[in-house]
Each structure stands twice: as C-alpha cells, then as structure tokens.
Amino acid sequence: MRYLLLALVIVGCTVAKEEEDDNGAVSATNGAGGSAGQASGGSGGAGGVGPNVPPGCERTSAHSNCLGAPGIMQSTIEVAGETRYYRVYAPSQGSCTNPSGMLFFFHGLGGNEQNFNALDPLAEAQNLVFVQPRGSAQSWANGAWGWVPDGFANNMELVRAIRTSLEQGYEIDPYRVYIAGFSQGAFMSAALASPNAMGNEVAGVGIFGGGEEGNTCPNSSCYATLACKVPFFMRTGDADQHLQYTQALYDGLLLAGWPATQVDFQTFPGGHTIRQEDLTAMVPWLDETYPKLP
Numbered sequence: 001m002r003y004l005l006l007a008l009v010i011v012g013c014t015v016a017k018e019e020e021d022d023n024g025a026v027s028a029t030n031g032a033g034g035s036a037g038q039a040s041g042g043s044g045g046a047g048g049v050g051p052n053v054p055p056g057c058e059r060t061s062a063h064s065n066c067l068g069a070p071g072i073m074q075s076t077i078e079v080a081g082e083t084r085y086y087r088v089y090a091p092s093q094g095s096c097t098n099p100s101g102m103l104f105f106f107h108g109l110g111g112n113e114q115n116f117n118a119l120d121p122l123a124e125a126q127n128l129v130f131v132q133p134r135g136s137a138q139s140w141a142n143g144a145w146g147w148v149p150d151g152f153a154n155n156m157e158l159v160r161a162i163r164t165s166l167e168q169g170y171e172i173d174p175y176r177v178y179i180a181g182f183s184q185g186a187f188m189s190a191a192l193a194s195p196n197a198m199g200n201e202v203a204g205v206g207i208f209g210g211g212e213e214g215n216t217c218p219n220s221s222c223y224a225t226l227a228c229k230v231p232f233f234m235r236t237g238d239a240d241q242h243l244q245y246t247q248a249l250y251d252g253l254l255l256a257g258w259p260a261t262q263v264d265f266q267t268f269p270g271g272h273t274i275r276q277e278d279l280t281a282m283v284p285w286l287d288e289t290y291p292k293l294p
Contacts, residue, residue, distance in 0.1 A: 051175060051290070051292045052292060052293045053175075053290070053292055054228065054291050054292075054293055055227075056200075056226075056227030057228035057230075057290070059174035059175050059177070059201070060174050061167055061172045061173070061174040062164070062167040062168070063171070064096075064167055064168055064169055064171050064172070065168065065169065066096040066169070066170070066171050068090055068094075068166070068169025068170040069090065069169075070090045070091060070092040070094070071089070071092075072087070072088070072120070073087070073088040073089075073090065074086075074087050074088075075087075075088065079154055079157050079161050080157065082154070084133065084134065084136075084158050085112075085113055085133070085134040086113050086132060086133040086134060086158075086162055087113040087114060087117070087131070087132045088129060088130065088132075088166065089117075089120040089123050089129070089130040090129050090130075090170060091124045091127050091128060091129065091130075092124065093124075093127050094129065094170055094171065095171065098127070098171075099172055099173040099176075100127050100128060100129045100171065100172060100173065100176075101126070101127060101128045101129070101172070101176025101177065101178065101287075102128065102129045102131065102166070102172050102176065102178070103123065103128045103129070103130050103131065103178045103179075103283065104131045104133065104159055104163075104178070104180070105119070105130065105132055105180050105181060105182075105185065105206075106132075106135070106147055106179070106180070106181030106182075106184070106185030106188045106189060107132065107134075107135065107145070107181070107182065107184075108146075108181075108182050108183035108185055108209075109135075109145070109183060109184040110141070110144040110145060110146070111135070111145065111185075112135075112145060113132040113133060115132070116132055117132075119279060122280060126283045126284070128176070128283065129166060129170050131163075131166070133155075133158055133162060135147045135184070135185075136150065136151035136155055137150070137151075138150045138151075146184040146188075147181075147184055147185060147188030148184070148187050148188055148191050148216065149213075149215040149216075152191060152216065155188065156192060156197055156198060159179070159198065160198070160201075163177070174203070175203050175290055176203060176283075176287060177201070177202050177203050178203060178204045178205070178206060178282075178283065178286055179192050179193065179198070179202050179204075179206070180205065180206025180207070180208070180233075181206070181207075181208065181210065182209050182210070182274045183208075183209045183210050183242065183272065184210065185208075185210070186206075186207045186208050186209055186211060186246075187210045187211070187212075187213040188213070189205050189206060189207055190205070190207060190211060190212060190213045190217070190249055191213040191215070191216035192205075193205045193223070193226075193230070193232075194216050194217040194222050194223065195225045195226045195227075196216075196222065197216065199226045199230070200226065200227050200228065202230060203230060203286065203290050204230050204231045204232070204286035204289070204290065205230060205231070205232045205233070206232075206233045206234075206286070207232060207233070207234040207235070207236075207246060208234075208274045209235075209236050209237065209240055209242050209246075209273070209274060210236075210245060210246065211234070211236070211244075211245030211246035211248055211249035211250075212245045212246075212248040212249040212252060217252075219248075219252055220248065220249055220251070220253060220255070220256060221252065221255075221256065223252060223253055223256040223258070224255075224256035224257060226256075228291060229257065229258050229259065229262050230262075230290065230291075231263070231264070231286050231289040231290060232249075232253060232258070232262065232263045232264070232265075233264045233281075233285055233286060234246055234249065234250060234263070234264065234265040235265075235266055235267075235268065235274070235275070235278040236267055236268075237267065237268055237271045237272060237273060238268065238269060238270070239269075240270075240271050240273075241272065242272065246265065250265045261289070
C-alpha cells in the first residue's frame with residue numbers, strides 16, 4: 001500500500017500509533033520518548049527583515065496587528081467554496097518584537113486536525129504558531145481524509161489561506177515558516193515543497209514516514225528549479241514500507257544539487273511510526289540550517 005490508513009496518538013513524551021496492515025489487522029507500536037526542546041529563535045522578522053541570505057532565499061510575511069491571543073483555537077475557513085477545518089496553538093512568548101515561527105503539520109491518512117495536540121508544549125518552547133489542518137476526502141481510500149493526490153490544489157490553497165489569516169493577528173518570522181507531516185502528511189509536505197507549489201514560500205520541510213510524491217514531482221527532478229535549497233529534515237523507520245519513498249526523495253534532492261548539509265536523513269529501528277525525539281530536534285535544526293551567506 002502506498003499510503004497507510006492510520007490513527008496516531010501522542011501520549012506524554014511517547015508517540016503511539018495504530019496501523020492497518022495488508023490483512024486489515026491492527027497493531028500498536030510506540031516510538032522512543034524525548035523532552036521538549038528549548039526556545040529556538042529565528043534570524044528573520046516579519047516583512048522580510050531577516051538574515052543575509054543567498055539570492056532566491058528571501059522570505060517575507062505580512063506585518064500583523066499583534067492582537068492574536070495565545071492558546072488553542074479551533075477554526076474554519078472557506079476555500080474553493082468548501083468549509084475547511086484547522087486547529088492552532090499560539091505560543092505565549094510571541095509578540096511584535098519577538099516574532100513567532102509557524103509550523104504546519106499534516107496528519108496521516110484517516111487522521112484529523114487533533115492528532116498532534118500533544119506537541120503544543122513543544123510549540124510553546126520553540127515559539128511556534130502550530131497549525132494542524134484537516135485534510136480532504138481521498139476517493140482511492142474510501143473517503144478517508146488525506147492530502148494527495150485528490151484535492152491537492154485546494155489543499156495547497158488551504159495552507160496559504162490559513163497562513164494569510166493568522167498573519168493578521170500574529171507577527172510571523174518568515175524565515176521560520178515550516179511544513180512537515182507524517183505518512184500521507186509527509187507526502188503532502190514533499191508535494192508542497194515543489195517549485196510549482198510552495199517551495200519558494202517556506203523555509204524548511206519535515207518528512208516523517210513518507211517521501212517523494214510522484215504525482216507532483218516525479219523522480220524529485222522538479223526540485224532542481226527551486227530558487228532556494230531549503231533544508232529537509234527526514235526520519236523514517238528502517239522497517240517502514242514507506243522508506244523507499246524517503247530514500248527516493250533524498251536521492252532526488254542530492255541529484256537536484258542539494259548540499260548534503262541541507263538534508264538530514266536518518267532511519268531508526270522500527271516501522272511506520274514517529275518519534276518524539278525527532279519532532280523535538282526538527283525545528284532547531286531547520287532554524288540553524290536555512291541558507292545564509294558568510
């Protein structure tokens with residue numbers, strides 16, 4: 001199966017999930033634990049006042065009124081005539097003088113916008129506006145919520161619309177706007193990172209248990225035309241059936257000219273799961289690795 005139908009729950013510092021195997025049996029597995037990372041400030045600021053970056057790596061965001069409240073928000077937004085759902089955690093430390101980063105995290109097939117709520121403390125510690133959108137029905141998966149290939153264009157516009165809406169109330173550092181996801185959400189992140197999608201709008205990509213999305217960027221060849229070689233952080237279990245797609249994405253990025261220092265790809269002992277320690281490590285690495293001139 002290219003995409004696994006799953007429900008994922010994070011309990012404390014342990015990430016647990018249930019996966020449906022080819023026989024329909026359900027087995028539970030757990031990832032290794034970890035602790036919340038320290039706050040990791042970005043180098044940029046809203047409006048594009050940021051680090052000394054190579055041409056093509058400039059990023060901008062709209063200045064806000066800074067009136068957005070910290071905490072949890074469950075909301076809806078209209079995209080292409082459809083009501084879409086998403087959940088936001090806004091950190092208490094963000095302000096007009098201390099812009100927050102923004103992390104979109106995409107759930108796996110059959111998941112929803114509540115699957116990664118346990119990452120709220122991590123978003124607080126790392127000063128991130130943490131966004132979990134809900135996917136769209138995938139006809140090939142009996143209508144389960146996912147991201148690709150059905151409805152990809154509208155799902156991309158959902159991400160853009162949510163970002164635009166949140167930038168009205170929260171000051172966002174454009175050099176800390178990241179996309180990441182697990183399983184089907186990882187394929188969504190890879191698809192969004194392509195140059196004909198949002199690859200020239202984000203500052204980094206997180207891939208967990210997924211990888212190359214052939215409908216959007218066959219053989220990962222399209223990444224060669226990205227204006228900026230944004231960092232990719234990739235983690236997949238060594239027994240995960242999606243490992244071949246993570247490997248294909250990694251190989252494709254290197255062929256497209258990505259420096260090895262801009263791609264952090266590691267496997268770990270285990271199957272189709274996600275580990276808290278990897279989630280904790282992702283954003284500080286992306287913060288540090290965005291291309292900068294000497």
